[in-house]
Amino acid sequence: MTLWLKARRPAVLAAGILVFAALSTAVGGRLVGLPSLSGTGTTTVPLLLFVPLAVCAGLLLCLDSGAQAAEITGARHIATYDRCLTALTGATAVGSAALAAVLRDAPVAVAAGRNALFLMGLALCVRAAWGSGVGMLVAAGWVVMVTLVGYDAYRTPRVWAVLGLAPGDVAGIALAGCCFAAGLGVLGRSTAGRRLR
């Protein structure tokens, strides 16, 4: 396990989580007007939507470190270790987002933790099929897409987009949880797309 931990370069992951926590605290509940395709041409979205990408990038860089070929043929439970690491990362992201919400007195910042879970799950699912590069791009593309079509003309977030939903929205929490669980589930099967990395 020590070798696995060294190979995963935990410092990269820690940097991703730190950037996420710092940006969540710095941005707080700040809203920005971005172009939208929903009626009015512009929609006001929380700048916080973009922040979970930091922890997502840290996790993917971390999971892609190490000797992949040796891990595939090895007898150690690498996939289980990776799942534990990912789950721990998710919990840390949720915790740091909650802390940021308290520090900035911006309840909306709690949603950054849920969004981090959703984006990590999405990136891991895509990674299993097409590799980490595409996984990260899809996560970034999803955030951009949410700013464009994730809200209706009355600025109500669409449920399927997840990221714009209120922190306590049950559907949002359920979707993010399912996506993260799916990401954890496919972690051991990420060999197919590795040639595309």
Next chain:
Amino acid sequence: MLIRTMVRTSSVPWAAGPLFLLVWYMSDDLGRRVVPAYWESASSIPAYCLFAIAPVCAACAAWEAGRLKRGGVAQLGAARAQVMVVAQALAPVALLGLAAVTGSFLTVRVSMGSALDWPSVSVIGMITVVLAAHMLLGFVVGYALPRLLAPALILVLDYLWMTLPPTFDTMWVRHLTGHLETGLPVTDRINPDSVIAPAVVAAGIAAAGLLVALTSGRRRMAAALAGVLGIGLGGLAGQHLVADWGPSAPALARTDQPACAGKKPEICVPRELASVLPELEGASAAVLPRLADAGIPAPQRLSTASTATRVGPETWRVYASPYLTEDDARAEIAEAALPDLPDCLAHTDAYVGDPLPLRVWLLLAGGVPDDVVTEHYGPDALPAMAGVRAQSEEKQLDWFRRNLNLLKQCEPSPETQAIVR
């Protein structure tokens, strides 16, 4: 290498579908809102779409750079020169940007329905330089950062650079991105500096990107330093051009000849609105004599002029749109009797008077039907003016002049507070 092979081996086909769909939707939507046939205004739509096109091109270029880096092309004894390797990797990305911009122009042309002249060459030039800059920047970022990170990072950062500046309190930043505002009035032309400033900034970025992309080894560090200098110089030059601007570029009036009709008064509108001249002529014949009876003498000229030009007392500034009905034309002619008022709210948040009652009075004095007045100014407009209209013509004219003078001096005019649209 065949262009087909270059496209097939690149990331461009993956990005093309969503990008084209997005650009088509935005161009069609915005194209329906511009004054038909006015290319100067319509040309800003493809530039507006740059907020989507530029980041996608930058991300594709970063992906291609990562592909070359992973293949170790720079370290191999390649038969082709470095510049050719880079050019062949970026050719499909450039094609993607070109196709998206061309598609945007074509969609706008179809949505407008008609067109005079051609799209603005200066805007096309600016779009080209901005796209090239973003592409080269993406390529450099792709070479410098891990392949996993670079395309996603440049996609998001580029998107934020194009879309966030309008939310900044520092106004000049938004004029450096090339993401032009749409909705240029038909009376105005594009301010050249709004095209030159982003082009200058982009040229600095492009030069920096080119320097870094075409060098390798130890020379790359020197190239990077020169690149930073280039970006700084471009940024300074661009900022100098737009430093004093507000949220929008200063308006510039068109210099081409308008379409005119009639003698007394002569009615002039931009060429694109020539089709509404008969409606305006008919409306002026009906409205102006009634206004003259009410004490407002007819002008020598009715002109759809830019707010950037001053008009004399003998010229009334009339608003015209391509969808003007006969009733609208009457209302516009009557409203045109209200002279230009100072921008009283420019320096204060205090109440500075409301010209709406004067407009309503002008419409009623000009014989505009009550239902049209209600349609333009709401159901409270007529009851609120009942007291004024019940007075003699002399007293009504006194009321109008007194309140007009107050409004010209940015003084609150209590008698005009009653109507809220």
